[in-house]
Amino acid sequence: MEKFIYKEKLTSQKLNQMVDEIEGKYEKPSNGIPQNDLSEDVKTSLVKADTALQKLSELTSETNKALSLLEIQAKSLDSAVTNIVHTTVDDSALPTLCGQPMILFGEGTPQVSVVPKNWKQYDPATGEGYDWNGLPSAIGQQYINESATANGRYIAVLQNNGTLKWINF
């Protein structure tokens, strides 16, 4: 009965060769194929991929930092804008009239008991400034009554007797 046709005589040599081939066949490790088992061109591609990924990571980090800074600055700006509305502006660098601000801001009509917020009161320690007495320090000085809803603006004029007074305008 000739069911198995063997075209070549299977010698021991041939058998050993076949065994070697079987044993030399790559067996994939259970943890995955290590990089060193890959071909050079595959290794190169992988390195390139790694580098690109690194750069992307760094860029993302920088971008995040920039975004954080912008956020902080935006909040600061918002705060500063808010503060401008609600607190006294530093007018120390502005020109003065006889040593006092050109425009005074007070909570009420100009009078002795209402010292303008930005009036430079006399400081005994330094000798600077002079006390508010309800009257202007210079011709043309203005006073704003912050409590008034209307007619809260005053200007200093000279009287015939050489004194100054406030005129509501």
Added chain:
Amino acid sequence: MDKLLTNMNNVFVRFPEIGDVVVKDIETKTPHYIKLDSFIKTELDESVYEIIGAVAWREHDKVLVVYKENTSTQYMNRPWWYLSGYTLDGTDRTGTLSIRVPDDNWNANVEKVIPYNATSAEELVGQLNGFFEGDADCNAQDWYANIEEDGSVRIHCAGTMAWQIFSYTTAKAGFALTSCAPEIDADYVIRRKNGNNGGYGSIFSMQRAMEAFTPDLSPESYNPSTDVKPMDVIRPITLPAYLGESQYQSDHCKALRERYGEGRDGWLKFLESLRPVAPCDYGTMRKRNGKERTDIMAQKMFTSRIVSEPKAMCNAAYYCSNVNSRTVDKGEFWLPTADELSYIFKTIEYGTDSNCNTDPINRCLSQIGNTISNKTHWWSCCRCGVNGAWYVSGNWGFLNYDYVHSTFRVLPVSLYTVR
């Protein structure tokens, strides 16, 4: 710098400091400044430079200069008024002048009814002068009338006899008079650092005020009899009163000590609060046009029945305005304003200190001319009321006023610009 200066004499600087010597180039009349520490008068070529005075103050490019000489004289010796209300229609008319006379110690007016019949101002003036010569009171006071350049009729008299002449001379019943010397306006108030807008008493010379008010004094002006608050105070308070230790009053200065501090240091800070606000647009200190004021007063001249050559009516202004030399023109110097005196007397220590080298202004002036003492009175050009003018008091160190015919020291000043 000090080592440099000891090896160099008469160092010229562009931006001077207080006390530096002011000279002018004789050829160009340009002012220059010599560092005081380097100044050797004998080594200055006075054929090239004329010595003018001392730097009293500088702010930016403006230099306040005090002249090397000063004198003593009256603010005003001859009051004047402008007459109106008369009618020049050639009919018989009268007008009345009401004047003060020596009887009853100058305390009462006497009415002088003056008849006239004139068709021109010249005729009226002639008749007025005729009346004045014939009336014993008017003759004694050298009353005189003249026509001014603008055609107005001016009457004037000798003012050195009594301050009441300035204040109480009036006209009625056919005549009218302006106020005395109407061209010279008056102020009564000075704003202080403590907020007070009072009259006399603002401290100009701290050195003098410290000396004058250290002892215990009884007058209530300087030793309050009731409690005082900082803004209430017009004049200095003595040290013992401030401390609540005066023998004349009980303690009324507690509020002051709360504001300015305890002890002598607190008292000094309190005195500083009485300094005038300068510059200031309020009251006397707003008058910063000393040259213009002086010019107006210096031009007031008179002749009379007994004075044939024109004489000045405002002596102090006339003296300052007429300072002149090879490099100084008439009108270049003027009688200082109260504002200018406040700057000058911040520095002056000579007087309370017997050494004229103590302050730089006097260290300079002692080498070139007359010194400035804080123990004498110095006129300003600022008027206070009808019969008074402001001056720096050598008794108290504050700005005070006195009758214009009083004799005080006069210090010409000018303002130069650094080029």
